[in-house]
Amino acid sequence: MAEKKHRVIQWATGVVGSAALKYFIENPVIDLVGVYVTNPEKVGKDAGDLVGLPKTGVLATNDEAAILAMDADCVLFAPSMMTPPIEMVCQLLESGKNVVSPAGPFLPNKWIPEEAARVEAACKAGNSSFHGCGIHPGFSGDILPITLLRLMNRVDCVEVSEVIDKVRNPMIYTEIMGFGTDCDELLANPRRSPETYKFFYSSMAMIAEALGVEIEQVTVKFEVAKALKDISHEFGLVKEGTCGGQHYEWTAWSGGAPIIVYHFYWQLGPDIDPVWETGEAMYRVRIHGDPPLECHLMGQQDPDGRHPFLGLPWTGLVGCTVVPQVCDAAPGVVSHFDLGVVKPKGLVRR
Ligand SMILES: NC(=O)c1ccc[n+]([C@@H]2O[C@H](COP(=O)([O-])OP(=O)(O)OC[C@H]3O[C@@H](n4cnc5c(N)ncnc54)[C@H](OP(=O)(O)O)[C@@H]3O)[C@@H](O)[C@H]2O)c1
Numbered sequence: 001m002a003e004k005k006h007r008v009i010q011w012a013t014g015v016v017g018s019a020a021l022k023y024f025i026e027n028p029v030i031d032l033v034g035v036y037v038t039n040p041e042k043v044g045k046d047a048g049d050l051v052g053l054p055k056t057g058v059l060a061t062n063d064e065a066a067i068l069a070m071d072a073d074c075v076l077f078a079p080s081m082m083t084p085p086i087e088m089v090c091q092l093l094e095s096g097k098n099v100v101s102p103a104g105p106f107l108p109n110k111w112i113p114e115e116a117a118r119v120e121a122a123c124k125a126g127n128s129s130f131h132g133c134g135i136h137p138g139f140s141g142d143i144l145p146i147t148l149l150r151l152m153n154r155v156d157c158v159e160v161s162e163v164i165d166k167v168r169n170p171m172i173y174t175e176i177m178g179f180g181t182d183c184d185e186l187l188a189n190p191r192r193s194p195e196t197y198k199f200f201y202s203s204m205a206m207i208a209e210a211l212g213v214e215i216e217q218v219t220v221k222f223e224v225a226k227a228l229k230d231i232s233h234e235f236g237l238v239k240e241g242t243c244g245g246q247h248y249e250w251t252a253w254s255g256g257a258p259i260i261v262y263h264f265y266w267q268l269g270p271d272i273d274p275v276w277e278t279g280e281a282m283y284r285v286r287i288h289g290d291p292p293l294e295c296h297l298m299g300q301q302d303p304d305g306r307h308p309f310l311g312l313p314w315t316g317l318v319g320c321t322v323v324p325q326v327c328d329a330a331p332g333v334v335s336h337f338d339l340g341v342v343k344p345k346g347l348v349r350r
Pocket of ligand 1: 011015016038039042078080102104136137138
């Protein structure tokens, strides 16, 4: 049976956007109709050329008005984190296009009521839907643990950890996040603000809702590890004695006890003190209770025996695979609970 095709625009072609663009070009239930780029070297290039695929006939543009005027069902909106994207998200929604976005805002979220109201109003004006996507915030911190709850008899606490070895998996964020700086200075001025958990709150709140509990407060902890020697990575050199590892921990409390804990362990290899994790890149869910459960989400082993960090492509793909359902959803902000079990289309191609 022929599947209905969805006309899609890819907005920005960074790491996340490129994974999405490749998906849209290759997936038979998607018609790629537009690509928005900011990089002048990409303007006018064929979408296929941007991701090493055959030509598509769709040329990348930096013309926002042309994108807004296009006839499309959905925009996968993935610009860099440096730009607050809410106004453009709303203009796209008002133009009648559904938006799936890893660039936030993650909704529903009680900490950003004005933005939430603005997005709802834009959906109403455009008869369109908005869905925030990502690996974390997103899949690893909400749908995955919520699905795993089905295997539990009793739950005491849900613990989700992001573990990344940033030497093995180089990222531009390494310097921005303060690796290589003085440890005491970083402890006093963490690069992730103590308020950052609020961006992840919609994921925490969904787990709490699934468990039927109220979150009373969220506490924040931050630790750093010292580099035991000079450590070189793709974007620079971290000197011995400076920051070579970081652990952020956010704990949601209910009934006076931790109910959901998010950990972020970012390390530059094993030559740091303390070493919290082995450094294998993964998202790990531990559900404490009866029976205690542990689930690791990781890329398949590479020839060097290690598992690559796929968080960025997964952030694009978890948005791509939900596009048809978001297009078919009733107008408004669409959460995982609204979507139910998603059935990705066009994945089997023999
Ligand atoms: N929820 C999650 O789990 C999660 C995980 C990872 C990332 N994210 C979010 O996903 C988004 C994309 O991440 P990424 O890793 O792909 O980022 P990236 O590699 O830095 O790429 C972002 C792209 O945005 C465009 N861009 C650059 N400067 C811009 C500006 N000043 N204004 C608007 N656009 C600009 C560029 O597109 P062109 O090259 O096409 O010109 C750039 O390649 C970010 O907002 C990030 O925070 C979410």
